[in-house]
Amino acid sequence: MKFEAITIKDIAKALGLSTSTVSRALRDSYEISPETKEKVLLYAKENNYRPNPIALSLKEKRSSSIGVLVCEIANSFFSQAINGIESVAQEKGYNVIIAQSKEDFEKEVSSLQYLASRSVDGIVFSVSGETSDFSHVQQLYSRGMNMVSFDRVVDFPDIHKVSVDNYKAAYDATTHFIKNGYKNIACVANAAFLSITKERVEGYKDALKDHKIQLNPENIYYCLHGGLLYEEVAEIMAHATKGKSKPDAILACSDKITTSIMRYCQQENIAIPKQVGLVGFSNLDLTDLLAPSLTVVQQPAYEMGRIAAELLIKQIESKRPIKEFEDVVLATELHQRASSEKKKA
């Protein structure tokens, strides 16, 4: 069975009018007599007429929908961001079409291709962890697709970007460790290509430098899959805790990495923060209830989604090409809790 909506033609036929008259009556044109308007409006209301958005899209060459590409929906950061995107889209009369890259480059390329071919008016995207080459994005963008880069932003200039101050976030988190007496701080980051990874690692390094702590390159670890695979993190942790370096603190640079590290520590009976302190990037809303309560860097995901969507829609609806590109950088929040508490002597 099929859902068949009433069309302007049906109204025209029922009332003995032409489609153009009905169309104009519905759009309240001055060329239509009040009586005719009333008749049409009444009939339309009674029969619950809605203009067919697909026909409109075809005519107007716009679909009033925006695509969202993230690596994983079932991730608190991204679902909160999508929440923000959806709320703005709803307000402005757009719908949201979602696609996932699952941190896979091929899937990212095909998903973008897919969204573009689905005639979305624009795309908000965060690149996958495997993405070091942005030419597929660049290409689509230069062909005229409206795009806003968020979270894991691309490295070319003329595009709206929405991200957080990852450098400062990592710098502050590392400094927080140092102030609390931790000496040998490791950093477990996402895939090395990512903008967020580079910035976070840089913040981490600079914090060490500024506090005159010698950087040990072995203390920096990268997860190609961003912790999507537990084993990836477990291996790193095994290496870190059983190797020479033996860090007394770990800065975990993603949600999944953070959780995986906690799980590893619990399984291996590694006491947090006694044996190893932990600060994690996380947007889960119950990190305060963990054992121990977790010091986290929290990102304004919902807000990021809202801003990205607003920029995108503004760009879509702009008459002339955008010349000035925003590079919105929001602040993160460091919630200090037990997992990184002050070292006792």
Place this chain on the structure above:
Amino acid sequence: MKFEAITIKDIAKALGLSTSTVSRALRDSYEISPETKEKVLLYAKENNYRPNPIALSLKEKRSSSIGVLVCEIANSFFSQAINGIESVAQEKGYNVIIAQSKEDFEKEVSSLQYLASRSVDGIVFSVSGETSDFSHVQQLYSRGMNMVSFDRVVDFPDIHKVSVDNYKAAYDATTHFIKNGYKNIACVANAAFLSITKERVEGYKDALKDHKIQLNPENIYYCLHGGLLYEEVAEIMAHATKGKSKPDAILACSDKITTSIMRYCQQENIAIPKQVGLVGFSNLDLTDLLAPSLTVVQQPAYEMGRIAAELLIKQIESKRPIKEFEDVVLATELHQRASSEKKKA
């Protein structure tokens, strides 16, 4: 700027053919000579031709997209379910359009209206906590929209449903409490209208009855907003812990309720499970890391999403009206952890 894709007309003009010939060549029709086909195919490939899905939708009266209505995207259960839906949709060539009701009846009605007017081919939906009257769904459904009800299912028969065995989940959780020595078990549930609420409360009641424990009606609490508001839960907890009944165990019937209760207990220094045992419905993947580790009823959200999407797409693509409706009921998993451990004497 606008993203302008190449059309069949462009190809026709470039090669000096008619659009119909190009169309047929692309669809590999027998009426087109091999040479012409080759020319067209080559040109199409070189210029990255993709058929305009909007034009196709208009013609075929189908959009190859499905709508998803949930109350909140940023909820682990629903984001996992959406994940499952998206994965099936992707496989079958559909895209997913999402909408949120935010547990609000009005917003649910308008969101459904919205999805329908956006010409989706079908809708997977979970009703809001305020929804006791299903006539808006019933109406849309009887007008021919393909729909699958999941999680919080509707009460009318001729529709595909995908849910979990909420009765058994609550029954087993309650029984688990009883076996571990808890005597005065409270149940904090979602809005009373919801199918999942009724089933869970029923399971709770029957478990008590079967173990010859007198039911205290005051021990059953309902959250109209499903715990979306912390205050809602805090009030209930205040009433429960400071009132006469003083339960020694609580069955929390939703993700948010569970988290809120834990947070309340932490703030009020109520020891879990010593002062009050806790079992919660939750799909978060770090409940094992909480303090104390949390006994949870976990739902196969991803699987539910997959099944719902499969049923919907099968229905969409079915030539004749469906007569047999599935009522898929999946099992939940009870993960026993510290928050409900055995009472000492």
Place this chain on the structure above:
DNA sequence: AATTATACCGGTATCGTTTGCGTAAATTAA
């Protein structure tokens, strides 16, 4: 009375694609 203005409405092209029908040319059959 002829012209002009105004009010109202219809015809048709358009968006991109598919498809039934028509037809010229080429080929085959008689």
Place this chain on the structure above:
DNA sequence: TTAATTTACGCAAACGATACCGGTATAATT
């Protein structure tokens, strides 16, 4: 040689809505 058939393509309608370009009837103006 002529008729029948096949091959290979074009024309036009259709999907739903809009908008330009008209057109007609009545009323107002010269």
